[in-house]
Amino acid sequence: MDKIVECVPNFSEGRRKNVVDEIVEAMLLPGVKLFDREMDADHNRSVITLAGEPSAIEEAAFRGIAVAARLIDLDVHRGEHPRIGATDVVPFVPINGVTMDDCVAMARRLGERVARELDIPVYLYERAATRPERRDLAYIRRGEYETLKNEIATNADRAPDFGPSRLGKAGATVIGARPFLVAYNVNLATSDLQIAKDIARVVREKGGGLKSVKANGFMLRERNIAQVSMNLTDFNITGMLTAFETVKAEAEKRGVQVLESELIGLVPLEALTQLTAQALKLPSLNANQVVEMKIYGE
Amino acid sequence: MDKIVECVPNFSEGRRKNVVDEIVEAMLLPGVKLFDREMDADHNRSVITLAGEPSAIEEAAFRGIAVAARLIDLDVHRGEHPRIGATDVVPFVPINGVTMDDCVAMARRLGERVARELDIPVYLYERAATRPERRDLAYIRRGEYETLKNEIATNADRAPDFGPSRLGKAGATVIGARPFLVAYNVNLATSDLQIAKDIARVVREKGGGLKSVKANGFMLRERNIAQVSMNLTDFNITGMLTAFETVKAEAEKRGVQVLESELIGLVPLEALTQLTAQALKLPSLNANQVVEMKIYGE
Numbered sequence A, B: 001m002d003k004i005v006e007c008v009p010n011f012s013e014g015r016r017k018n019v020v021d022e023i024v025e026a027m028l029l030p031g032v033k034l035f036d037r038e039m040d041a042d043h044n045r046s047v048i049t050l051a052g053e054p055s056a057i058e059e060a061a062f063r064g065i066a067v068a069a070r071l072i073d074l075d076v077h078r079g080e081h082p083r084i085g086a087t088d089v090v091p092f093v094p095i096n097g098v099t100m101d102d103c104v105a106m107a108r109r110l111g112e113r114v115a116r117e118l119d120i121p122v123y124l125y126e127r128a129a130t131r132p133e134r135r136d137l138a139y140i141r142r143g144e145y146e147t148l149k150n151e152i153a154t155n156a157d158r159a160p161d162f163g164p165s166r167l168g169k170a171g172a173t174v175i176g177a178r179p180f181l182v183a184y185n186v187n188l189a190t191s192d193l194q195i196a197k198d199i200a201r202v203v204r205e206k207g208g209g210l211k212s213v214k215a216n217g218f219m220l221r222e223r224n225i226a227q228v229s230m231n232l233t234d235f236n237i238t239g240m241l242t243a244f245e246t247v248k249a250e251a252e253k254r255g256v257q258v259l260e261s262e263l264i265g266l267v268p269l270e271a272l273t274q275l276t277a278q279a280l281k282l283p284s285l286n287a288n289q290v291v292e293m294k295i296y297g298e
Helices: A017-027 A054-071 A100-118 A144-151 A193-203 A240-253 A269-280 A291-296 B017-027 B054-071 B100-118 B144-151 B193-203 B240-253 B269-280 B291-296
Strands: A004-007 A032-040 A045-052 A087-096 A122-126 A173-177 A182-188 A213-220 A225-232 A258-264 B004-007 B032-040 B045-052 B087-096 B122-126 B173-177 B182-188 B213-220 B225-232 B258-264
Touching: A004 A054, A004 A100, A004 B291, A017 A032, A017 A045, A017 A054, A032 A054, A032 B291, A045 A054, A045 B291, A054 A087, A054 A100, A087 A100, A087 A122, A087 A269, A087 B291, A100 A122, A100 A173, A182 A193, A182 A240, A193 A213, A193 A225, A193 A240, A225 A240, A240 A258, A240 A269, A240 B269, A269 B240, A269 B269, A269 B291, A291 B004, A291 B032, A291 B045, A291 B087, A291 B269, A291 B291, B004 B054, B004 B100, B017 B032, B017 B045, B017 B054, B032 B054, B045 B054, B054 B087, B054 B100, B087 B100, B087 B122, B087 B269, B100 B122, B100 B173, B182 B193, B182 B240, B193 B213, B193 B225, B193 B240, B225 B240, B240 B258, B240 B269
Parallel strands: A087 A173, A122 A173, B087 B173, B122 B173
Antiparallel strands: A004 A045, A004 A087, A032 A045, A182 A225, A182 A258, A213 A225, B004 B045, B004 B087, B032 B045, B182 B225, B182 B258, B213 B225
16 A cells, blocks of 8 residues: 655645745645645635655645745735744645654654755644644744744744744744544534534533534524534544534434534545444454555555 | 456366466456455365456456366366356456446457357346346356256257357356445354344345345354354445444344444445445545545546
């Protein structure tokens, strides 16, 4: 089985299409596939989703960071989304044949190189963090570029993991490794938003619910139904089946049926093999038992 | 997404390894992967599992049939397994990006070619059958090679779909198309074989149970537990989740718990996406939403 890593770099440019084009083009190396490309003008930010062979993905990330540093100036950047750098955050995500430790090693190697070759301060986050508080992206990014610019040289707590303790116009970049994020929603047969909000509160980790689950209640205005919208930040801890069944049980307690669920975007095959193993009480099921993977992945 | 077809030719040779080697070698064309190769000396039969690009698989099947016709003589073949030909049966199985109709067309094209170039009578079976009774392999194979040899010229009911109404030493070959067969077992927390047999009888299609399910009760002697062993002959009609939950409910009616289930061999990705969609009430989930397939399959 070939190795696959996903990378989702976030760039602080969501308005100038030619700038985003140039960044994306620089990243499209052999062995790299572009899965998604989202530009948001209000946030003034782009989120690029790449996946492919690990060394190609690592090189692609470096090239994207280099181009962004040349084309984006944080001193003039304005947008609603918090950011500290031209390339704001770069997570590596293990998909297949690659461990979390491999992705942590990629993050550290890339961070060191970005600092050395581009003179950009780098913070390691999530599973690559070197301090517990830096697992949290929001903590690293507090006060954004403008505050960090003042504090980086004087506040030891803000010393980067790699690179200089000063910010140029490219700002600083946060690099790390994390599990695949599954965006998963359950739609309820009710127009009562409060029920979805109550269920979300019970289900999410912060409320003492399911580990590695973030949840919120929303209305789907067009259909006039309430939705429990979840992010499963580690499907090996809480997968879609447990999330679904927990929401369903909570809804039934409140006299509400589940209409259906929806998966936003992609999932790794492992999310399906894990779900199948759980649903069927199979001791294990792996990608090599899937015909297509025997064809493509060897 | 590339197209994938599986082919599982059965050859009437399970003792002479060099013969099976030569057949397999002839089939290993570019675009063809060998998944499995089983030789059974008592049955005097080999089952070869190939998968890959449809036109390569079709050519591989032809070459295997040609080599088997040259090396296997049914007049001297003895074995426990019923057979009518050197190449006894050749099913095509749609895996990905290919319909059942595509596989039926492959079967007919191959059958016509085998008859024309190798002068071997061919019967079409399962989804490729031209008469309802020929859907059933056992019906076509009744009396085996020895009976067919006498009846083929005189009994209109035994006229082949392609080729001569006489048998040479290579016999006749049955070619067709069928869905992927999922071999799936559920192990029970009981040493009472009768419970597994009773559940099997209730669950199988013949007993008015689940459509496209064959089932039997067995003992796993080493563990001293009973097993409901199933073949799901069309997982789009009855998939693993329905099979599991039905067996579990029947076991619980009898006061018995399910220990675990087991999947024998491979499954197509579609069996997992279908199961996931069913378990989560997802309106649909397809192979293109799986990260690995976006990498490998495009």
